[in-house]
Amino acid sequence: MRKVFGIISLMFTITLLSACSMLPWSSSDANADTNDEEINGKAVRADAGNEAEPVAESEADAEKKSAFTDTPPATTIPDIAEVEPGSLSGENYDEELLYDALDQESFRDKSAREVYNYLLSMIGEGNRYEEYYSFFESFNPNITTEVSNTPGGMQIDGSELVIPNRNVIILLDASKSMDQEVDGATKMQLAKESIDQFLADMPQDVNVMLRVYGSKGSVDKADFRESCSNTEVAYELQPYNRGTFKDALDSFKPTGWTPLARAISDTAEQLETGENVENILYVVSDGLETCGGDPIKAAENAHSDSTKTVINIIGFDIDREAKDQLQSVAEAGGGEFETVNNSDDFLQLWEDERQRLWSAWYDWENENWSNVYDEESEKSGNLLDMKVDVDSIILDEHVRLNDAHFALDTGNRLKGEIDEKVQAMINEREEILDDYFDNLFDSYKNTLDEQGDSLRDAINEKGDEMMEKYN
Structure with missing residues (x-):
């Protein structure tokens, strides 16, 4: 009996081992199908007897990696205006969505540039500045209104009145x-x-x-x-x-x-x-x-x-x-x-001519003063409107970047030196934008004011002088 039982046990073991070797998760197949490796920082899968091939990366993973770039930040207005705006910039801004996105990321191992670029990829205004950059680059602050020739033939040369030989x-x-x-x-x-x-x-x-x-x-x-x-x-x-x-x-x-x-x-x-x-x-x-x-x-x-x-x-x-x-x-x-x-008619003729010249000078002064004023007002208004708009965009972007940075800072999700560098980059960006638009606005406005005042003063002076002469 003992001999028969041993033979039966041996046969059962052999049968069990044979069955296991046919299962899909046997050790030899597992090595062939699931032996994943990393080559040059990329996930790959090595099949038995074949070279390793990259494992397909999801779009979500790719976007996350691209947001954390270590490229130098844009430091000029043309470069800033070429960048695509962030996914939550402008009217798309949603604070809850932003904080949710921040919560899903790890920043402790990221450089200051990577953190800063990530924030810009979310809430940077990018090429929304292009409209304002183009406007300020092409704006002409000079008064171009052609002051009409006066009743005495006066002409304009730049912002000066030119008296011809009459x-x-x-x-x-x-x-x-x-x-x-x-x-x-x-x-x-x-x-x-x-x-x-x-x-x-x-x-x-x-x-x-x-x-x-x-x-x-x-x-x-x-x-x-x-x-x-x-x-x-x-x-x-x-x-x-x-x-x-x-x-x-x-x-x-x-x-x-x-x-x-x-x-x-x-x-x-x-x-x-x-x-x-x-x-x-x-x-x-x-x-x-x-x-x-x-x-x-x-x-x-x-x-x-x-x-x-x-x-x-x-x-x-x-x-x-x-x-x-x-x-x-x-x-x-x-x-x-x-x-x-007769003599009375002759005297009246010259008197009428004198009155005509007075009226002509009066009309000339009022018409040209108004034309210069209208051009200056229109240009100043357009300039101010664009400045107010771009200032609002700069301020919104700066506040949102600061809020996002503060959220990371208070959550102790940034290293100390990284935190300071990110804040410096945010401040530098605002300073670059403010300086560019402030300086051009002030320069253009001064030119408009100076030329407008100079022309109107010259028009008033000459008009009043000539009306007094013919009065």
């Missing part, structure tokens, strides 16, 4: 018909008196010229050529001097024909040209061109050539035919046409 030319008809009497005095006497009074009220920086035509020869046919071929300058182009100008007015008498076209052409040939030159011609005449010239064509040429002469016509006691011609001359010369019939 030339007022009186072209006086000295033909025989101007010797006729009106209201107890000759037309010539009335014209001379009113012209002298008008010029006496002109600004001191105006240059004046007096040219006369028809003062040579007589109305006889024998003197036609002499009278029609001559115009003369009685007062050279220069600042107005009343005594000298009166002497010039007394130096001629009305005697001959009416070479109006030649007088306009001769005058235009002598006038200055250039961007800062203004030529205004006042023609005082009592009749038609009588020398065969084309005054309309002459006026058109003078107005369109380099002198840009503006030709105003004052018709003195004229008939319908003369009025039609002289009005056409004024239109061709880009000027105005007025008629006077």
Whole structure:
């Protein structure tokens, strides 16, 4: 019996061992299937008889590893603005989600850079700064409003008012018909008196010229050529001097024909040209061109050539035919046409012109002051709006970074020296952003204020001066 029992026990053991060798978790298969190793810091699986292959890493693990980078932090605005914003930055910020994420991480073994970069990957604003960076880089703080030319032809050069050479030319008809009497005095006497009074009220920086035509020869046919071929300058182009100008007015008498076209052409040939030159011609005449010239064509040429002469016509006691011609001359010369019939009309004409100039200066001052103010206000407003917006973003980011850092610090999850370095990086980032936007904002605002004030002051000063002159 004992022998039989031994044989049965032996057979049972052999059968049991054979069955175990067929199970999937037998020792030989386990070594082949589950012998995981780490090569170069990466998880790999080694199959029996084969080279080790990497084990696939989950997206969540990859994101965690990428957040803990040891790369140097961005220290310039362009670099900061190129970084993708954090997953919980801006309007996506959620304090509970942030703290949950922090609780799931281990920071004790991380460097200061790794901790700082991780926090930025969560709540850094990154390229949300790009809009503000681009705005401040391209902002033009200069006042670009073009101040219109004044009634006296003033122009703007940068922030300074440029006074051009203003030339007022009186072209006086000295033909025989101007010797006729009106209201107890000759037309010539009335014209001379009113012209002298008008010029006496002109600004001191105006240059004046007096040219006369028809003062040579007589109305006889024998003197036609002499009278029609001559115009003369009685007062050279220069600042107005009343005594000298009166002497010039007394130096001629009305005697001959009416070479109006030649007088306009001769005058235009002598006038200055250039961007800062203004030529205004006042023609005082009592009749038609009588020398065969084309005054309309002459006026058109003078107005369109380099002198840009503006030709105003004052018709003195004229008939319908003369009025039609002289009005056409004024239109061709880009000027105005007025008629006077007696001494009162003549005086009123110059008074109206004085009032017109006063009103023109008043309108000029108000319009241009407002235009400069509007541009400065609009630019200052846009600048301030963008500054307030970016300041809010900088502040929100800094507060959130500090809160997250404080949570790690109070939880004793950072080493002492790491804690200090992270705080320094957070503070440095805020300082970089604040300094950039503060410095540009202050510089731009100062430029706007200085240029705006300078231009408005210059406009006010010149406008008030000229209105006082014509008052």
